[in-house]
Structures are given as C-alpha cells and as structure tokens.
Amino acid sequence: MRRExxxxxALALLLLAAPLAAFVLDEPFYISLTTRIVILAxxxxxxxxxxxxxxxxxxxxxxxxxxxxxxxxxxxxxxxxMEPLLGLPATDLMPTIWIVAVLICAIVALPIGAxxxxxxxxxxxxxxxxxAQMIYYFxxxxxxxxxxxxxxxxxxxxxxxxxxxxxxxxxxxxYLVLMAVLAVIWRLRDSRFGAALQASRQNAVRVSAVGxxxxxxxxxxxxxxxxxxxxxxxxxxxxxxxxxxSMMSWQMSGELIVLVILGGTxxxxxxxxxxILYVLLEFMLGGITERWQFFLGFILLGVVLFARGGIVGVxxxxxxxx
Amino acid sequence: MTEPVIDIRNLSKSFGGLKATDxxxxxxxxxxxxxxxxxxxxxxxxxxxQICGSLKPSVGxxxxxxxxxxxxxxxxxxxxxxxxxxxxxxxxxxxxxxxxVMLAVQSRQGSSxxxxxxxxxxxxxTEPALAALARVGLxxxxxxxxxxxxxxxxxxxxxxxxxxxxxxxxxxxxxMAGMGQEGSRALTxxxxxxxxxxxxxxxxxxxxxxxxxxxxxxxxxxxxIIASGTVAEIRTNPDVRAAYLxxxx
Numbered sequence: 001m002r003r004e005x006x007x008x009x010a011l012a013l014l015l016l017a018a019p020l021a022a023f024v025l026d027e028p029f030y031i032s033l034t035t036r037i038v039i040l041a042x043x044x045x046x047x048x049x050x051x052x053x054x055x056x057x058x059x060x061x062x063x064x065x066x067x068x069x070x071x072x073x074x075x076x077x078x079x080x081x082m083e084p085l086l087g088l089p090a091t092d093l094m095p096t097i098w099i100v101a102v103l104i105c106a107i108v109a110l111p112i113g114a115x116x117x118x119x120x121x122x123x124x125x126x127x128x129x130x131x132a133q134m135i136y137y138f139x140x141x142x143x144x145x146x147x148x149x150x151x152x153x154x155x156x157x158x159x160x161x162x163x164x165x166x167x168x169x170x171x172x173x174x175y176l177v178l179m180a181v182l183a184v185i186w187r188l189r190d191s192r193f194g195a196a197l198q199a200s201r202q203n204a205v206r207v208s209a210v211g212x213x214x215x216x217x218x219x220x221x222x223x224x225x226x227x228x229x230x231x232x233x234x235x236x237x238x239x240x241x242x243x244x245x246s247m248m249s250w251q252m253s254g255e256l257i258v259l260v261i262l263g264g265t266x267x268x269x270x271x272x273x274x275x276i277l278y279v280l281l282e283f284m285l286g287g288i289t290e291r292w293q294f295f296l297g298f299i300l301l302g303v304v305l306f307a308r309g310g311i312v313g314v315x316x317x318x319x320x321x322x
Numbered sequence: 323m324t325e326p327v328i329d330i331r332n333l334s335k336s337f338g339g340l341k342a343t344d345x346x347x348x349x350x351x352x353x354x355x356x357x358x359x360x361x362x363x364x365x366x367x368x369x370x371x372q373i374c375g376s377l378k379p380s381v382g383x384x385x386x387x388x389x390x391x392x393x394x395x396x397x398x399x400x401x402x403x404x405x406x407x408x409x410x411x412x413x414x415x416x417x418x419x420x421x422x423v424m425l426a427v428q429s430r431q432g433s434s435x436x437x438x439x440x441x442x443x444x445x446x447x448t449e450p451a452l453a454a455l456a457r458v459g460l461x462x463x464x465x466x467x468x469x470x471x472x473x474x475x476x477x478x479x480x481x482x483x484x485x486x487x488x489x490x491x492x493x494x495x496x497x498m499a500g501m502g503q504e505g506s507r508a509l510t511x512x513x514x515x516x517x518x519x520x521x522x523x524x525x526x527x528x529x530x531x532x533x534x535x536x537x538x539x540x541x542x543x544x545x546x547i548i549a550s551g552t553v554a555e556i557r558t559n560p561d562v563r564a565a566y567l568x569x570x571x
Contacts, residue, residue: 190441193436217434
C-alpha cells in the first residue's frame with residue numbers, strides 16, 4: 001500500500017526531468033510537450049476533485065477551462081492594446097490573470113453547481129453538458145473577441161522576475177502551479193471536508209443521517225474543482241498563445257474525463273499519469289496514423305474493463321482509507 | 323410525568339389511496355425502550371422514515387424534546403440528536419469502521435468545512451470515535467473497511483455511529499435481523515444498557531428480544547396503532563393475538 005507515494009514521487013520527478021533533459025539537448029519542442037502534459041494534468045486534477053473524490057461526473061468542465069483561457073486572452077489583448085477593461089487598466093501579469101480566472105469560474109460555477117447538483121447520475125452529466133454548451137455558443141457568437149476564430153495572444157503573459165517567452169521558464173511556472181494544486185487537493189482529501197465529500201460519494205443517505213448535508217459539501221467541491229480547471233485554462237491559452245471556443249467544446253470535457261479515468265479516478269496523481277499517457281499516445285500514435293484516437297479507444301476500453309483504478313490503480317493497488 | 327423525548331401526534335401518510343400511516347400517535351419517554359411491532363407491511367418503516375425526516379407526513383406533527391421538527395430535513399434532525407440505524411445497513415463502505423464513526427463525531431463538533439487538517443491526526447475526532455467503537459465491542463476492527471465487516475458487525479457499527487452522534491433518542495429499525503443467536507444476545511445486553519442514556523424506539527420482529535427489552539409495546543397493523551401498553555398487557559390483548567401473534571401460530 002505504500003507504493004503510491006513512490007509512484008507519485010516518480011511521476012513528479014519524471015515531469016521535471018524531461019524538460020530539463022530537453023533543455024540540455026536543445027529540443028525545445030519536448031519542453032512544450034511536457035508543458036502541455038502539466039497543464040492538462042492541472043485541468044484534470046480539478047475535475048478529479050469533483051469526479052474522483054465527489055463522484056460528480058461533470059461533462060461540462062471544458063467551460064471552466066475555456067473561461068480561464070478567455071480570461072488570459074482578453075486581458076492580454078487589452079493590455080497589449082493599452083485598452084482599459086470595464087474602466088480598469090488591463091494586466092498581462094499571470095498571477096493577476098489567475099485571480100481573475102478563479103473569480104469568474106467561481107461565479108459561473110456557483111449557479112451551475114447549485115442547479116446541476118439537484119440532479120444525479122445521467123441527469124447530472126447531461127445538465128453540466130448543457131450549461132457548457134451554452135457557454136460555448138456564447139463564446140462563438142461574441143464578435144468583440146473574434147467569435148469562432150478565437151483570439152491570439154501576441155506576447156505571452158508575464159510572470160514577475162521571469163522571461164515567460166523562454167519555454168523552460170514557462171514550464172517551471174506551470175509545474176509549480178501543478179505541484180501547488182496537488183498539495184491543496186492532498187490536504188483537502190484528508191481533511192474533514194474531504195471525508196464528508198468522499199463519504200457523500202459512497203453513501204449520501206449515511207452522510208445525511210449523521211447530520212451533514214451532501215449538497216453543500218458537493219457544491220463547494222464543484223466550485224473548487226471548476227476554479228482549478230480555470231487556472232489550467234489560463235495557462236493553456238498562454239502555452240498556445242491562442243484561445244478559441246474549441247477549448248470549451250464538449251470534446252474537451254470528454255478529454256478531461258478520459259484523462260481522469262486513464263490515470264485513476266480519485267487518486268491524487270491519477271490526472272498526472274493520465275495526462276502523461278494521453279499526450280504521449282497522441283504524440284506517438286498521432287505520428288503514425290491520423291486515427292490514433294481509435295487506438296486510444298481500445299486502451300480506454302481495456303482500462304474500464306480490466307483496470308478500473310486506472311494506471312495508478314494498476315501500479316499502486318486499491319485505495320485504502322486508514 | 324416527564325415530558326416525552328419524541329412525541330408523535332395524529333400522524334398520517336397516504337400513498338395514493340393507501341394509508342400507510344393512519345392517525346398514529348406515539349411517544350417515547352426518557353429511559354425507556356418502546357417497541358413497535360406489527361406484521362410485514364404494517365407501515366413500521368414508513369413511520370420510521372417520517373420520524374427521521376426522509377418522508378414528509380401528509381397530516382400531523384412530530385415533536386422532539388419539546389420542539390416541532392415536522393418541517394426539518396434528515397440532517398437537521400440528526401444534528402438535534404435523533405440517531406438511527408437502518409433496516410439494511412447503510413455505511414460508507416470504502417471507509418474503515420473508525421472513519422465511519424469519525425464522520426458522526428465531526429458532524430457533532432460542528433463544521434465539515436475545514437479544509438486543511440488531516441482527520442487521522444486529529445485526536446478530537448479519533449478518540450471519541452474509538453470510544454464509541456469500544457462501547458459496541460468493535461475496537462479491534464477499527465481499521466477494517468466497512469465493506470469487509472460481517473453483517474452483525476455492520477449493525478454494531480451503525481449503533482456506534484448513532485452513539486458518537488450524541489443521540490438524545492435512538493431509532494433502531496430491526497437491529498436483530500440476520501444476527502446469530504450469540505449476536506442477538508450481545509445486542510440485547512447493549513440495548514438494555516443504552517436506554518438510560520437515550521430512549522430507544524425499537525422496530526423489531528424478534529419477539530424474544532422485544533419481550534425481554536421493551537418497557538412498552540405498540541402494535542401497528544395496516545398503518546394504525548391497534549394496541550399500546552406494557553409487555554403483559556400486549557401479551558394478553560385479544561386484538562393483538564388475533565392480528566399479530568395469532569397469525570404466527
């Protein structure tokens with residue numbers, strides 16, 4: 001049972017070592033590939049909080065990913081053109097952008113969660129999808145920010161004391177965000193809140209019978225989850241220096257669910273393992289055939305049929321609560 | 323006379339044309355075990371659900387320690403100190419026995435919105451939970467996942483959870499069901515000792531346990547209370563013999 005911390009440490013080190021090696025070998029492409037893994041891992045870690053620990057299968061997390069992306073894109077565009085936004089000066093500082101992304105995601109997630117969490121099972125899946133599609137179509141039909149064509153970020157947003165145009169510096173920013181997010185989720189998981197959340201997934205009737213309302217616990221978890229995915233969205237926009245409504249598409253929501261399931265639902269480093277596998281498959285199989293997702297389907301099928309715990313489950317065994 | 327802990331007045335619940343609870347009045351007084359018996363389909367579980375708050379009565383009121391709780395939800399009633407066990411054990415199966423009890427302790431202590439401290443390192447949670455497990459004789463099984471506990475152990479665990487909640491009244495829905503003879507005897511001793519701490523409304527089919535434990539018995543048939551009284555009164559009541567005990571012979 002003590003294999004999981006070792007696996008987690010190995011994954012964390014691997015993610016750090018790969019871009020450093022790429023830097024030494026002067027292969028910047030691999031640095032951005034790893035950065036992509038890290039950012040998708042943050043987004044999936046956010047979803048894992050709701051889906052893995054809370055059992056809330058949100059099929060609408062791409063909305064929060066996209067909102068984070070647009071927060072970065074819109075602020076960057078205004079800052080670049082020196083145009084104030086809502087009467088305030090725009091900023092191209094990442095920490096400020098993240099705060100904006102967090103606030104907007106929280107404000108949007110509150111009503112979505114409050115309504116969606118009145119349902120469960122397949123209805124919850126459908127209603128979160130419906131909300132995400134509403135936001136997606138809103139972005140498509142928003143001419144101020146190029147609608148469907150999306151928005152380019154001319155200069156990657158800045159981080160105090162770093163040159164973010166340097167791939168390795170930007171990677172390190174993303175990596176530190178991932179580690180901070182995982183540390184927060186780790187503490188949450190083992191806290192009173194985490195106990196109530198995980199118990200609500202296992203047996204909501206039992207949780208009510210001891211005087212805790214699962215709805216409130218789940219709502220807070222849903223909002224935290226959305227906020228984390230939003231931060232990942234802001235980083236993703238900065239990585240690509242581009243944001244478009246496709247970040248909010250239902251395929252993106254599905255991709256995040258796939259990452260969580262591949263890696264291991266409800267495992268701290270599950271999303272990291274899932275993102276590594278997913279991006280590597282996309283990269284390696286994608287080089288051989290355009291239909292790489294066909295093979296991804298096979299792998300997903302295998303995981304769901306034979307390895308419910310995902311990669312982390314296969315390597316580290318079942319979850320064991322003290 | 324002391325004030326009843328639970329006071330049910332003129333409670334009715336209909337499902338379409340079926341009256342599952344028909345003008346039931348019932349009380350639970352401090353220090354007693356009040357058994358609720360009746361044939362299958364008499365509406366015992368429906369009544370328990372209304373007392374716990376998972377079903378809303380059509381008519382009537384439920385008072386708990388003097389306050390009207392008819393409008394409160396399950397969680398609010400649990401916080402006030404209404405503890406229960408389920409007819410079919412209902413536990414967080416992946417969690418250990420200890421963590422199941424800790425959930426009740428954390429609820430009793432107030433907020434579940436604490437995001438940082440590791441619960442397993444929090445003696446304020448683990449110690450009361452271990453004490454509750456010890457009272458039902460499960461302290462050796464504290465770290466075993468609920469899914470790996472035997473049927474009888476799960477019933478004991480549910481009682482430990484109700485105790486850890488600091489319950490002021492206990493609703494036990496067929497705690498003896500499926501217990502072996504030895505288990506039934508141990509459970510009977512436990513319930514016997516518990517009544518001074520919190521009065522017990524006991525729904526039970528095991529007549530030996532009922533007659534051994536109950537201070538009062540109420541008999542429910544087709545949603546109505548047809549008789550209520552001491553063990554001796556119920557044993558000799560002709561209506562009860564006809565409707566219930568007679569039917570078993």
